[in-house]
Amino acid sequence: MTEALHIEGLCKQYADFQLNRVTFSLPMGCILGFVGENGAGKTTTIKAILNLIAIDGGSISVLGLDHKKDEQAIKEQIGVVFDNSGFHSCLTAGDIESILKRIYKNWDGALYRGYLKKFDLPQNKQIKQFSKGMTMKLNIAAALAHRPRLLILDEATSGLDPIVREEILDIFLDFIQDEAHSILISSHITSDLDKIADYIAFIHKGNLVFSRPKDELAGKMGVLKCSALDFQKLRASEILRYRKSQFGYEALLNDRYAFTRRHPDAVVDPANIEEIMLFYIRGEVK
Amino acid sequence: MNGLVVKDYIVLKHNIKFYLMLIILYAIIGMFSNLSSFLLGVLSVLGISFVMGTFGYDEAAKWDQYALSLAVTRRAMVRAKYLVALLLTALTVVLGFLLSFVSQLVHGNPNIVQLMLHLGVFTSAMLLMTALMLPCIYRFGAEKGRAVMILCILVVAGLEGLLLWGLEQTAMLRIFMASPLLTALLIACVLLFFLSLSYHISLNIYQKKDLGSSH
Numbered sequence: 124m125t126e127a128l129h130i131e132g133l134c135k136q137y138a139d140f141q142l143n144r145v146t147f148s149l150p151m152g153c154i155l156g157f158v159g160e161n162g163a164g165k166t167t168t169i170k171a172i173l174n175l176i177a178i179d180g181g182s183i184s185v186l187g188l189d190h191k192k193d194e195q196a197i198k199e200q201i202g203v204v205f206d207n208s209g210f211h212s213c214l215t216a217g218d219i220e221s222i223l224k225r226i227y228k229n230w231d232g233a234l235y236r237g238y239l240k241k242f243d244l245p246q247n248k249q250i251k252q253f254s255k256g257m258t259m260k261l262n263i264a265a266a267l268a269h270r271p272r273l274l275i276l277d278e279a280t281s282g283l284d285p286i287v288r289e290e291i292l293d294i295f296l297d298f299i300q301d302e303a304h305s306i307l308i309s310s311h312i313t314s315d316l317d318k319i320a321d322y323i324a325f326i327h328k329g330n331l332v333f334s335r336p337k338d339e340l341a342g343k344m345g346v347l348k349c350s351a352l353d354f355q356k357l358r359a360s361e362i363l364r365y366r367k368s369q370f371g372y373e374a375l376l377n378d379r380y381a382f383t384r385r386h387p388d389a390v391v392d393p394a395n396i397e398e399i400m401l402f403y404i405r406g407e408v409k
Numbered sequence: 410m411n412g413l414v415v416k417d418y419i420v421l422k423h424n425i426k427f428y429l430m431l432i433i434l435y436a437i438i439g440m441f442s443n444l445s446s447f448l449l450g451v452l453s454v455l456g457i458s459f460v461m462g463t464f465g466y467d468e469a470a471k472w473d474q475y476a477l478s479l480a481v482t483r484r485a486m487v488r489a490k491y492l493v494a495l496l497l498t499a500l501t502v503v504l505g506f507l508l509s510f511v512s513q514l515v516h517g518n519p520n521i522v523q524l525m526l527h528l529g530v531f532t533s534a535m536l537l538m539t540a541l542m543l544p545c546i547y548r549f550g551a552e553k554g555r556a557v558m559i560l561c562i563l564v565v566a567g568l569e570g571l572l573l574w575g576l577e578q579t580a581m582l583r584i585f586m587a588s589p590l591l592t593a594l595l596i597a598c599v600l601l602f603f604l605s606l607s608y609h610i611s612l613n614i615y616q617k618k619d620l621g622s623s624h
Contacts (some may be wrong), residue, residue, distance in 0.1 A: 173478050175619070199480045223479070359545055
């Protein structure tokens, strides 16, 4: 098995929204950043993976197992963190261990308490007295203590200050040191994914725009800045999306090296994930 | 499933103060007035509120979505709630018996037969309410479930009144009174049937339920 997650033609229909044939894979041992604006379909996709919602079409395989038929076996091997805690605010970290050790067959109490110590989390303090960063660290400790092979994180770093986000990203990088471990992380904070992701899957209005290695995106794609006159001379096939700016035009290029070979005088900068996302969401096709 | 039951126990333990105050207040009123039926009635409503409370706390924490991402099946979730409801009913019955018995002793008129009869009526009412209420909560959620609970209390009280009237009219009551053990067995079987039906309806609703609505 080389894929930790494979989604093929996933469809889900709501009255006001639909996931439309979403297809992407997460190779084993990698981090896949799942990006898109709020309401693009990230959480719906994650809920479908976890079988929290019934899907209308397609198939989902997690760690080589069918997400419906082998749900229990899958959930013994994955750790999940949502942006909201899911724990009752009156519970303590100690209470959570009392609950989860009875739920997971391979719960490792020593590992959990080790994480609490590492994250500086008190055992007997109620969650309602925790900061958002502490609550998120507690959720991560709870998600890691049964030694999962796949971590699924839905907006796990949103609403946190940069210091805590950095600490949490370090935890994920630590987890991925084992080649049998993989992470699916959905986020609209693209700078986090710039730091840790190996692959980027971009979803927009329920449609998957692309799923590609991050190095390929950052290494090849570029942003062209040019005047209105120069922009008019460009062929439509040369650019993916464009935006009109205060000083002229900006265009997203699929291959900045090929473009600069054809236009040696052009001003082209490398594109980061946020720029690529913005071009697809707010840009236009020539 | 044990983890889920333990979760409800811990959550209720953290929130017990309010319920304890109510229990003590009504226990004092019940003891002074020597009305075991009043005391048992209040305890039954409190017991049912406890069960409702566990759903309310879960909803506020978005627990179900989280719990189903753990190694927990939907069947185990529903089963655990019914078990918690049965355990709380049992706890209410034991507490009701002890408080009523002490009250009768204080007033110098212990009447075990009457007390057992009252206990039987209120236990049946609690179980019937549980059977009616839980599928409604799974269908409509804990918030609307509060309205459902009041409706259930009225329905159960109405049904029991109607049943007693019917039994008196058809002289069946005397037959039942003549063989109390057989009557108790019959009631237990009816309750078991309703609880089992209720569990299957709840499970069916929960297994088809989409959790969360954000995209």
